[in-house]
Amino acid sequence: MSEIPKDHPRYASLLTREKIVEGVEIGITSQQGLVAQGRGECFDYLTGEQTTASAFLAEKVSVAMLLLAERPVLSVNGNAAALVPDSLVKLSDVTGAPLEVNLFHRTEERVNRIIDHLKDNGASEVLGSKADARLELQHSRGIVDSEGIYNADVVLVPLEDGDRCQALVDMGKSVITIDLNPLSRTSRTATVTIVDNVVRAVDNMIDLSSELKGLDEAELRKIVNDYDNSRTLSDAVRQMIRKLEELSDT
Ligand code: ATP
Ligand code: MG
Numbered sequence: 382m383s384e385i386p387k388d389h390p391r392y393a394s395l396l397t398r399e400k401i402v403e404g405v406e407i408g409i410t411s412q413q414g415l416v417a418q419g420r421g422e423c424f425d426y427l428t429g430e431q432t433t434a435s436a437f438l439a440e441k442v443s444v445a446m447l448l449l450a451e452r453p454v455l456s457v458n459g460n461a462a463a464l465v466p467d468s469l470v471k472l473s474d475v476t477g478a479p480l481e482v483n484l485f486h487r488t489e490e491r492v493n494r495i496i497d498h499l500k501d502n503g504a505s506e507v508l509g510s511k512a513d514a515r516l517e518l519q520h521s522r523g524i525v526d527s528e529g530i531y532n533a534d535v536v537l538v539p540l541e542d543g544d545r546c547q548a549l550v551d552m553g554k555s556v557i558t559i560d561l562n563p564l565s566r567t568s569r570t571a572t573v574t575i576v577d578n579v580v581r582a583v584d585n586m587i588d589l590s591s592e593l594k595g596l597d598e599a600e601l602r603k604i605v606n607d608y609d610n611s612r613t614l615s616d617a618v619r620q621m622i623r624k625l626e627e628l629s630d631t
Pocket of ligand 1: 417418419420421422424540541542543544559560561562565566567568577578579580
């Protein structure tokens, strides 16, 4: 990994970039993942590289949904595995939602590398290698585990592709995504859209889990029922407009 001086004004962002590059080098992230990261960084600039109030609310609602779910699953792709492997393992522990490796550019080798990488970061069991069920999608993009995503009622899919998000929603699942682009098809299709960097979102969700675990079922249901995802999406776009207006005035 390249040496980044700690006092660099964009230290956090550069570190994230280095982690993705390292993910490609060790064979867990696809080259297309680099392009996706660049797209995400652009939108992160526009939100001021911090968790907004509406993103934090979406994170809270997502944790409530995961705690209420009967069969929750956290889907892990090559970018998420490179950026937040330890945090995903922690989030899985505190919510009781198993991890499943699910790749757009799938090879068995990459699936196994990611499973090993998550285990190196503390996971005991990781789904995704059975590959015994299919979503309504062409080619390898629809390959899932029957005991994981296929039968899940709530799925967290960070940095997901629009078609696959739609396929999961069409199966009647509640789909939570983490996606910095509020305009992507995924953001517009998901049940709950967290417009935040996965690096911040997952850690916030771990903290929120400890807080929400103290609530009873009715209180958790109220948090979920009061939520309106279309407001989250318009807040995210409005936030970006405000930021651009601010910059154009200076
Ligand atoms: P869609 O298929 O949903 O229309 P897309 O084809 O542009 O979107 P994908 O490559 O399918 O994008 O999914 C990656 C998404 O993840 C992009 O919207 C990108 O902005 C977002 N993204 C990339 N890096 C991060 C990150 N670190 N945190 C959160 N979101 C990110
Ligand atoms: Mg896509």
